[in-house]
Amino acid sequence: MSNVQQYLLTVDGDKEKAQSLAQDTARGLESKKLTLIEAVQSLGEYINDDDATIRARVIDYLSQVIGQLSPTFLSRQQIQVLCQFLCDRIEDGGAVGGLRKLQALGRFNKDMAAMTFRAMLEHFQDLQIRPQAQRLQILELLNDLMSKHRSALKELGNESIVGITDLVSGEKDPRDLMVIFSILRVVMVEWDISGHAETLFDAVFCYFPITFRPPPDDPYGITAQDLKSRLRDCIAASGYFAPYAFPQLIDKLDSTSPNVKKDVLQTITACASSYGITTVSNYSVTLWESLKFEVLNVQEEELAQEALVSLQAIAIRLGRGLDSTDPKTPLARYLRPITKECNEQLQLPQHKQAKPAGQILSALGQASSVTFFLVVKAVVPGLMTLFQDADDTAKRRALLEVLVQILDSAIAVYGTSSVPAPTTEVENPLNPFKDRLFELSSQALMSSAADEVSFRVVALGALLRLCLLRRYLQDNEIGMAVQYFNETVLAEDPSGNDDLKREAIQALIELSRIKPNLIMEITFPAFMAKLPDASPSDDRDYLTTLEGLAQLSVERHVADTLIRRLLNRLDVVLKTQGPSAYPRAILSTLQHVLGQRDLHLDPNLSSYHERIVVGLTSRVALASAGQAPVTVLNEEPTLEILGRLATMIVRALDEHKQRSVALQVYSLFVDEANFVPVLFRDNAPKLQMSTLILSTSLMAGVRQSVSVQFTDSGTGSIEKTLAELVRLASQEDVPPVRQAILRQIGLFTNKFLSAQETDAVVGMLDDLVLGLSEAAGAPENAARVVFWVAKGLILRLARTDEILERLLNLLAVRECGIASARGFGLLVAPDEVLSRENGAKIRLLVKQKVFNICVPKIALEFRTADSATKSNYLTALSGILKHMPAEVVMPEIDRILPLLLQSLDLEDSDVKAATIQTLTVVSQENPKTVEGHVGSLVNRLLKCVRYPEVNSANVRHNALRCLRIFPGRVKDSTLLPYKNTVTRGLLNVLDDPKRNVRKEAVECRAAWFNMDEPQSD
Amino acid sequence: MAEILNANPTIRNASDLPSRRRQGHTQPSSKTPKGLFSGTVPPSAYLSDPFSPSSLSDSELSDDDNAEIEPIDEQEIYDLISPISDPEHPLTLGSLSVVNLPDIFLTPTFPERGSSSPLTTLTVLITPTITHCSLATVIGLGVRVRLEQALPPRFRVDVRIKEGTHSTADQVNRQLGDKERVAAALENGTLMGVLRKMLEGCESRAV
Known part of the structure; x- marks a missing residue:
């Protein structure tokens, strides 16, 4: 039995086997056991069979054989023969596939391509009645010819244009359309289509606008956007389409569907960007007349934006390569009616259409330096007069807003001093207006009534833009603007609206990037001078000043100066009496500024250490022992801020320095004669107890590897220290001090405890839990201690199961149940001291683990719990869930x-x-x-x-x-x-x-x- | 919508509209340092101690303010209706000056009974952008619906056209004042569609 016969028998049941038969024949041909003639002849009896499926299969077989041959095996003549053969039978299934394989061969030539193409045209006039899969294959063959044998088709000229448009007409399937659009685009771009523009245009524009919606399961992987983009590329492909495209697109702009309008606008943009200058110029004014409605009568912001892009695209196209500001260029002719219309709108500046008019001017101004020049020449003089004559602030504000928009396009065209735009020959048309613009915006900012906030905000924006604009203002003028901004920030403002101040600070920050010296020389002294030497009693203006200083200290040397000056100021303030808010604010500012910098790399780190950590800490300690005057620094809230500062600095110190800090955690850089550490003492005075806040902060900053020295140094073993802290925490009743002690406990059990010591601490925890469950009276402090010890251990996942088990048992105890239930909220809560930054050991899976152990148990025991303790379980649950990520809770x-x-x-x-x-x-x-x-x-x-x-x-x-x-x-x-x-x-x-x-x-x-x-x- | 009646109305800048922030700030500024440092410097850390039951840790809107009563005032009414969008423009009634703070009046319904009667009459005067605006009724209806949905039942809502701002003000006022006609209007599907669109702007984004 021949291979063909076997193929016919197996192809239905076993595709792979059938394929191997074709391969077998191919090998036979390659090894010359078989000639091509024989192979084709073997098809003989079936090739003319009445049954179309049999014919199709035979051709399919041949195609398979061709596909299996090595690409160089067939000679030109053989390809010629096969091509002819397949073209003759192109209507039989499989032939198209064979031709696709043939045309991919190197020896397939132009004539064959033309022959194939003609065969397609001749036989596939009825393309649309064929099933989609076949159509797609045929189109893909055409696409192949288009990409590999383009010149052959191109030489056919009109024949191919008409042929292809006829062939593809009436198609509706998105998959086919994707291919058709890309075939047609090649014709549109590369063929001479002057006589067929309308035919070609109609062939694609009939699909506009695309309303395709992918079926729910999206089987083709084609989106409406894919189709839209390809179709748009076709419409924009040739300037010959302009006479058809623009009128029809403008027509479709009347659509009520926003989607269609958006598509139309984007297509107009695409056309305007790709058609030739002359073509675009012919339609530019007509387009403006239609597009302006979309902007001026804005219904949807998005569409107005698209229309602006279209208007801009036309200006960019008309201005390409142009550096003449001559009024006769197509660009100038396009702009004239636009600036006229906008000027008219600006006559009523506080009406709705003035703002879009400004947007139009700004969008066009950004198109190129020439458009900017023309826009400014046409608009700005009138704008200035209008502003001068305007009788109320609302009008002036609206006009100023337009000016700001124009300045924005100036910056887009000419750049800022730090980010220059590409150079341009055209002189900045705003140059003649420089003095007036500067004066006008300065006056609007500085001489308006204080409550005209929104007006002054706009004025400030205008002034800032003038300063930023490249090669515009002189340094002394920018310096004046800086002074105005300073005054705006520092001025007393009864309206309490801080929009203006915030904008002014932002402006100064922006200027500090391009002119840091001006900020240093002008702003800095002015702000520092505003800071009082003593705490003011009720006035809080210093906060604005401090905030301003902190935000301005982006530049390194500005920040250095600020830190130094603030520390000096703090020393002065501490010498006086007064509310503590001011020195606290200074400390907070320091914290903010230091927090912005990478302290590890800071060359001044050791001086911060000396002045802040050692200096202020020892000062607190001395004062608490009566060796120095007690100041605001000794108050707990101030201590907490100071503590945060200290932690931040200690964290950045090298190991050697940290070791010396570790030795001083309790002695606080003061010798024993003057200050005795509070640990292991009875009834230390309150002032001294509060120094523990600083001890905690120092300890928090020290890294774990340094701990050995620190625990060995006279304070005894870690267990002994821990026991002492537990004792202190249990009797402490000043919340911040107690919290500090508890955190120390947490630091010990989490960060500094070695694995060997864990057992002892768990034993200690057992005793504490036992004590808690038997305690009578207020159990809060005992519960705090228990949960802090536990927190430290649990975060490092040390013996978590048994610890949690014991804690959960507490919920059933009537006396301490409530306090314990609240404790569960503490376990995985984030903490500023026990944090990863401070080197705490916080395992990744802690939250899951706590959740997985506690929640099932709570759910189970809740059911059997007696009514008095039921609520404890709910409280504990809410505490645990509070800090649980949703993905843990959901399952x-x-x-x-x-x-x-x-x-x-x-x-x-x-x-x-x-x-x-x-x-x-x-x-x-x-x-x-x-x-x-x-x-x-x-x-x-x-x-x-x-x-x-x-x-x-x-x-x-x-x-x-x-x-x-x-x-x-x-x-x-x-x-x-x-x-x-x-x-x-x-x-x-x-x-x-x-x-x-x-x-x-x-x-x-x-x-x-x-x-x-x-x-x- | 067939044709735009007033294509180019005057608009007010959003930041110039009356708001509570501006008014309220005349009192001495709040007790906590504002702005910059509140982010970097958390309030005293021991507040996060879960063992003290009364410590409401996230105390932005609680604690001592809890007792203070904030009565419904004109500004609140204004905040309820100013974000309604105009049926013609994608602009709010506030920015078009259709509703204005000075045109909102809260008066006790029975002043003679003093504070014993909580009933309050609310009068809102609306100013159409042009005197022949045929949409004035729709706008009035929108304001009315919004207020009736948003105010407790002890308020009597009265929405009227401000005197001298509309050519057929009396007619519109009669329509807006007539309970039955209002109810009938609300049965009308197309009209409700327009109203819903107008009121969409009032909802802040869902959390």
Whole structure:
């Protein structure tokens, strides 16, 4: 049996086998066991079979054989023969595939390409009645010919243009259209189409606008955007299309669909950018007449923006290569009606269309230096006069806004002093207006009434742009502007609107990048002079000044100077009496400025260490021991800020220096004669106890490897120190001091404890837990200690299971259950001292682990717990969930949701707030999970929303927000039964005593009102 | 929409519209240092101690303010209606000066009963952008619907055209004042569609 026969028998059942048969024949040919003639002859009896499928299969077989041959095997004559053969039978399935393989061969020549092309035209007039798969194959053959044998088709000239447009007409399938568009684009760009422009244009424009929507599962992987882009490339392909394209596009601009309009505008932009200058020039004014409506009568911001881009594209096209400002160029002719119209609009500057007119001018001005020149010449003189004559501020502001837009395009064209734009021959047309512009914006900023804030903000923007514009203002003029900005920041402002001040600071920051010396010479002294030497009693202006200084210190040497001066100022202030807010603000500023820099690389690090860490710390210690005057520094809130500063600096020190800090953690750089460390002493005075805040900060900054020296140095073993800290924490009742001690405990058990010592500490924890569970009276401090010891250990995942087990057992104890339950909120809460930055060991999976151990147990024990302790479990749960990432919580949500619902019934505000927070996240991330509980959720949330006596404003507000999430996320059919309950239930909340609760209630109610209404598009 | 009646109305800059921030700031500034440092310098750290039950850690809107009552005032009414968008322009009624703070009046419905009666009459006067604006009724209706949805039942809402600003003000006022005609208008699907579109701007983005 011949290979052909076998192929015919197997091709249905076993494609691979059939393929191997074709391969077999190919090998036979290559090894000369078989000649091509024989191979073709073997098809003989089937090739004329009446059954089309058999014919198709035979041709298919031949195609397969051709495909398996090595690319150079066939001679030119053989290809010629095969090509002829396949062309004759091109209608039989498979022939197209064979031809695709043939044309890929190197010896396939022009004549063959033309022959194939003609055969296609002749036989495929009925293309559209064929199935899509076949059409696609045929089109791909055409595409192949187009890419490999383009010149052959091109030589056919008109024949190919007409042939191709006929062949592809009437196509509707997106996959085919993608191929057709790219074939046609080649013809449009490369062929001489002067006689066929309309035919070709119609062949593609009939698809405009594309309304295709991919089917739901997107089987083709083709988006509407793909089709739109290819079609747009076709329409923009040749300037010959302009007479058809522009009128029709303008027509379609009347469409009511924003999508269509957007497509039209983008197509206009594409055409304007690619057609020739003369062509575009012929239509430029007509286009303007239509496009202007989109901008001036803006309905949708996005469309107005697209129209601006189109207008700009025309200007760019007309101005390409142009450096003459002659009024007769196409560009000038295009701009004339535009500037005229805009000038007219600017006559009524506070009306709606003035702003878009400014946008048009700005968009055009950015197109090139020549357009900018022409726009300025046509508009700015009139604008100045209008401004001069304007009688009210609203008008002046609107005009100034237009000016700002023009200055923006100036910056786009000429660049700033730091970012120059490409050089241009055209002189900046704003040069003649320099003095007037400077004067006008300075005056508007400085001489307007203080409450004309929005006007002054615009003026400030104008002045800043003048300063930024490249090669425009002189340094002394910029210096004056800097002074104005200074005054604006520092001026007393009764209106309390800080928009202007904020803008002024921003302006100074921008100028500090290009003219740091001006900021150093002018702004700095002015600001420093505003800082008082002593704490002012009620006036808080120094805050603005300090903020300004801090924000301006971006440049390194500016920051260096600032730090030095602030430290000096602090010394002066500390000598005086007065409220503590001012020195605290200075310290905070220092913290902010130092925090902005990379201290590790800072050459001044050791001086910061000397002055701030050693200097101020020892000063605090001495004062606490009565060896120096007590100052604001000794107050706890100040100590905390100082502590943060110290931590930051110590962290950056090298190991050697850190070691010396470690030795001084408790002695605070003071010798024993003057200050005795408070550890292992009884009844140290309060002032001295508070120095522990600094000890904690120093300890926090020291890295773990340094710890050995530090624990060995006279303070005894780590356990002994820890026991002492536990003792101190248990009896301390000043919150910040107690917190500092607790954090030290955490630092010890987390950062400094070696693995060998863990057992001993766990043993200690056991005793503490035991003590806590047996304690009578107020157990809070004992609980604090227990949970801080545990926190340190858990974060490094040391014996986590057993520790958590013990902590969970506490929940069932009546006396200490509540305190312990609250403790769970501490375990994985972020902490500023026990943080990764400070070298704390925080394992990645801590949160998951805590969640996975605690939550199932809580859920289980809650069921059997007695009524007095049930709430403890809910409190503990809310504490744990508070800091849990959603992805950890979600998988277990079904299990905890019933518990969360019950927590909403508790009276504890903290628990309620935390629970609502969790519920909000859950409903947002995974609305499906709450679907089954909507009823009880709605009722409980409504309860949290009412009763201001019980529920804090915070709870009420957040409950409303949670309730607002449901519509749109949860299925309408689930919510509908509760719609009335909610809208009616919220009626009273509209009268809530708190404004922001009412606001939330209004929005929540609106969301529920509108939920089942049909969405208008 | 067939044809735009007033294509080029006067508009006010958003930052010039009356807002609570500007008004409220005349009181001495808040007790916490504002702005820059609140980010880098968290408030005293011991607030985060979960063991003290009353410490409301995120205390932005709670604590001592809890007791203070903030009554519904004209500014609040203004904030409710000024973001409604005009049916003709993508602009708000506030920026078109269709609603204005001085044209909002809150008066006790029964002044003779003093504070014992919480009933309050709210009058809002709207100023159409042009005197023959045929959309004045729709705008008035939008304002009315918004207020009725957003205010507690003790408010009596009265929306009227400001005197001398509209050629058929009386007729419009009669329509807006007539409960039954308002109710009938709200049954009209097309009209409701327009109203809904106008009110869309009032909702801040969902959280």
